[in-house]
Amino acid sequence: MSSAPSSTYSAVTLTVNGEKHTLTVDHRTTLLDALRERLDLTGTKKGCDQGQCGACTVLVDGRRNVSCLQLAVAAEGREITTVEGVAEGDRLHPVQEAFLELDGYQCGYCTPGQICSAIAVIEEHAAGWPSAATDDVRPEAGPPPLTPEEIRERMSGNLCRCGAYVAIVEAVARAAADRSAAKEVAA
Numbered sequence: 001m002s003s004a005p006s007s008t009y010s011a012v013t014l015t016v017n018g019e020k021h022t023l024t025v026d027h028r029t030t031l032l033d034a035l036r037e038r039l040d041l042t043g044t045k046k047g048c049d050q051g052q053c054g055a056c057t058v059l060v061d062g063r064r065n066v067s068c069l070q071l072a073v074a075a076e077g078r079e080i081t082t083v084e085g086v087a088e089g090d091r092l093h094p095v096q097e098a099f100l101e102l103d104g105y106q107c108g109y110c111t112p113g114q115i116c117s118a119i120a121v122i123e124e125h126a127a128g129w130p131s132a133a134t135d136d137v138r139p140e141a142g143p144p145p146l147t148p149e150e151i152r153e154r155m156s157g158n159l160c161r162c163g164a165y166v167a168i169v170e171a172v173a174r175a176a177a178d179r180s181a182a183k184e185v186a187a
């Protein structure tokens, strides 16, 4: 069997959880496969591999991104954060704590993607981004209350086969409330 022409491969430097990794990858390699198969960061899960389930969600420059739809070569120069990188040392991220305390998972397969999405959802909401569930989308209206309906809409790209949605919504609400309280104390 002949090997693939070298023109289909490139060296790419990925910055993942603050560390730079230089890899030679086939141009067709997804960010998801590069993370899991080349960097052993298996926290990010492969569910559908076609952008439908959210299991592979990571943060790219702070925004959520389904890594099965992004080519690794297109992620060069971006700050990628996987679920392995959201805690600070031994201190879990508040979203991770909320998922643990409120049982926001069952089998846990979707959980890394849910957590990465939730982190970005809370920031998107705090920045005033509306969702399809937002009644008043005028900028002057400010962020809408983060109701269960808002959370369900904003998290709707992350499926959970175990149906742990009730606790997931509670965990996102808890983490968002904790974030607001912390901001008020700091102000």
Ligand code: FES
Pocket (backbone or CB within 6 Å): 045, 046, 047, 048, 049, 050, 051, 052, 053, 054, 055, 056, 057, 066, 067, 068, 069
């Ligand atoms: S594995 Fe990427 S969205 Fe399902």
Ligand code: FES
Pocket (backbone or CB within 6 Å): 104, 105, 106, 107, 108, 109, 110, 111, 159, 160, 161, 162, 163, 164
């Ligand atoms: S906890 Fe099992 S798929 Fe969500």
